[in-house]
Amino acid sequence: MKKFLSLLLVCVLLGLSGAALAEDAASVPAFEDIVFPETMPSGYYKDAQSLDYSYDDMTETYEVEIVSQGYGSPHLPNEEDPILHYLNNAFNLDITFTVVNGEDLETHLSTRIAAGDYPDVFVLPSREFAFQLSDAGLLIDARELYPYLPLHQKYVTQGMIDYSTNTSNDEIAFITKYGIQDGIWCAAIRTDWLEAFGMEMPTTREELIEYAKACTFNDPDGNGQDDTWFMTAAGGGNGLGMLHNIFCTMAGPNQAYVDENGELSHPYFNGVRKEFLTFCKELYDLGVLAPDWYTIDWETAKSYTLNDKIGLLYYPAGSLYGEYTMAQGNQDEETMAVWKFMEQYPIEGGKYDVAGNPGYMWAFSAPCFEGQEGKLLRVLHMIDTMCVGGENFSHTAQSADDIVYDQFGIERIGSQEFVYTDDGMFYIRQTNLDENGAEQFPYDQGSYGGLQLASWQNFGLNVSWQLSDPDTGDPVIDNANAITNEAIKVIAGVDRWPNYGLSVTLTGDAAEASITLGDWINATEFEFVTGARSLDEYEDFANEWLSRGGQAIIEQTAECLGCEVPEYAQ
Known part of the structure; x- marks a missing residue:
């Protein structure tokens, strides 16, 4: 064959x-x-x-x-x-x-x-x-x-x-x-707080630290209480959450790769992970993390965001703007402008984490x-032809466009058109809806739309490049969509590290170790960040990781990447 x-x-x-x-x-x-x-x-x-x-x-x-x-x-x-x-x-x-x-x-x-x-x-x-x-x-x-x-x-x-x-x-x-939904998350910062502090968008570690301190100690909400903070992890006690999401790549890729000398470079042994933990410890020591930063779960942590108590987030654009404006009760320009996604990575030399997952x-x-x-x-x-940009993408994704239903002879209560933009995005324009259109769109049989046809879009949908209609005729909605669309384009274009991990397949003992070591790694990293264990002992941790199963991970990773096993893992 x-x-x-x-x-x-x-x-x-x-x-x-x-x-x-x-x-x-x-x-x-x-x-x-x-x-x-x-x-x-x-x-x-x-x-x-x-x-x-x-x-x-x-x-x-x-x-x-x-x-x-x-x-x-x-x-x-x-x-x-x-x-x-x-x-x-x-x-x-x-x-x-x-x-x-x-x-x-x-x-x-x-x-x-x-x-x-x-x-x-x-x-x-x-x-x-x-x-x-x-x-x-x-x-x-x-x-x-x-x-x-x-x-x-x-x-x-x-x-x-x-x-x-x-x-x-x-x-x-x-x-x-x-x-x-690949690569739709990014760091978002409060522009109103930046303005109140007289600061520009941070692009260096020093500037970010100054912003973090101001979020926590300069009373940005003006209520006279110490109830605002820079960040929370929101990992529910199972890791460093948003801190990891944003900052694990501040000093390099959070994956193993082959360096310019043809040698395996692993974040546990090239300084990348230690530098990240050192930064997290600095934030912890400064007192700029919310009191329950480690134990609070994702959903509960939203209260910080929706009540204006936190200064930096890791979020998808549509979710952040949708949740925040709903909590504030309006979508006006001032409310939408509170949060802005950071096109430039906030620490010099860093990049955002990988995208390009299958x-x-x-x-x-x-x-x-x-x-x-x-x-x-x-x-x-x-x-x-069912991929984004292809002739039949609009006929198979998001319940399809009008052409499909015209051919099938279905009476519509609304119209759906796919529109491509010059900057590599697309949006769907829905028009001529009746008073029940929001629930019934696009077709009155009820079956036509939603999940009953969603399996076709498994061939081609990519919401990373999907915008909202910029011209609905409602000025408030159009302004909200414009801000959200700009954020989506920013996120699609941010600088990210290559996805080296796709070249590595772990099996056997290595695969088992990559799972079973998780709780121990999380607990040890929490000790490093909080000072319960000195970062001077980081090399001891890395060597213990090797002895607990990391050596098998290093050996298989080197084999997959076509390089020699480093001396420290032999």
């Missing part, structure tokens, strides 16, 4: 004549010639509609079953599914769309595969599940798929390729791309496509 698509091109050229076919074949690159990006782009690929799919002649009708993941609400029956109807017409297909809730997915697939009842294309419950099927020879190597997915190629990093490679046989077990993983059954090369090309063609 591994080389069957290469054979397909030979067959096509033998069976059909003409220079145009040779040009079509030449437009499909060899996998080895594809240059996958190192990091995710900050917006959609703007030339997606001009990509060449002429490898698919679209003449023959094919039957195909796709298994996708559901979200607890029953998907519409196939005969009532307008998106399925649209795709069948657009791609000359007869699709069976099977939706299984996430918790049942592995059982569903295992049972069917054991019985020889293979779905053509299916979403995976885990990478390990895919590798087991790959070892059994049941999956098509994605080296044979990616050349026919020109839009995916723009959204798949080299790290994702490493992540999806089965080391036991060197097959790429599945295709993937961006996650639906989204849904899709496997292609080798037995189903044996002798069905035309069907495979048709499915790849369809799936690729």
Whole structure:
């Protein structure tokens, strides 16, 4: 199976004549010639509609079953599914769309595969599940798929390729791309407090410390009480929470990587983690963290934010502005302007933590496509156009646009249009709603919208690049949307460390140690931050980590990254 698509091109050229076919074949690159990006782009690929799919002649009708993941609400029956109807017409297909809730997915697939009842294309419950099927020879190597997915190629990093490679046989077990909600968190700061302190946006450690002290000791809310603070962790007693989220990368990546000398660099041994803990201890010693900073959980900690008692957060833009304005009772410009997301990392030399994590993983059954090369090309063609920017993204994501429902003959109470922006984003414009539109949009059957069609968007949705409509006609809403949209664009474009971790797969003792050491690490780091244990003993901690199982982690990490095991772990 591994080389069957290469054979397909030979067959096509033998069976059909003409220079145009040779040009079509030449437009499909060899996998080895594809240059996958190192990091995710900050917006959609703007030339997606001009990509060449002429490898698919679209003449023959094919039957195909796709298994996708559901979200607890029953998907519409196939005969009532307008998106399925649209795709069948657009791609000359007869699709069976099977939706299984996430918790049942592995059982569903295992049972069917054991019985020889293979779905053509299916979403995976885990990478390990895919590798087991790959070892059994049941999956098509994605080296044979990616050349026919020109839009995916723009959204798949080299790290994702490493992540999806089965080391036991060197097959790429599945295709993937961006996650639906990847890289949407960032540090946010109170601009009204900055103004009250006479400060600019902090960009150095010293400036951030001065802001932290002012948040805590300069009475920014003016009530004459000592009841405001710089930050809380909000980790519920299980780690350093938001402190870790923002500052663990202040001195370098929070992952192991191969440095410029070809040697393994690990945050426990290159100073990165110790520097972070030293900074946290400085904040603790200054008294700028809320009294229950370590024990308070995420939901409870929102009271600090909503009651104007905290000066720095780690949050998604839409959630922060939505929760804060609801608590304040309005969305006016002054309220929206309180929080601003920090485009520049707040400490010199640092970057934000990684993004570019894989989204849904899709496997292609080798037995189903044996002798069905035309069907495979048709499915790849369809799936690729469902990515952001592609021709069929708007027809399959967020309950789809009007074109789908017009073709299906559904009477609408509103209209939904996808609009792309020049800066790599998109938004959805909803118009002509009746008084119940907010609940019923977009269609009066009730079924059409919400979760009943959400499983289709597993192929392409990316809310990291989704804005709100900037022109609703309501000045207050438009202003709120403008501020939120600007924050979303800021977050999409912040400087982040590369995602080295995608190249590392831990198994056996190393995988077990990475889990079982968690509580001990959290407890020890809490001692370092609070002074119960001196940071002078950090090297002792790192060596104890090695003896408790970290050595196996270092050894496997070095093997995955193709470098020698450092002397300290030998």
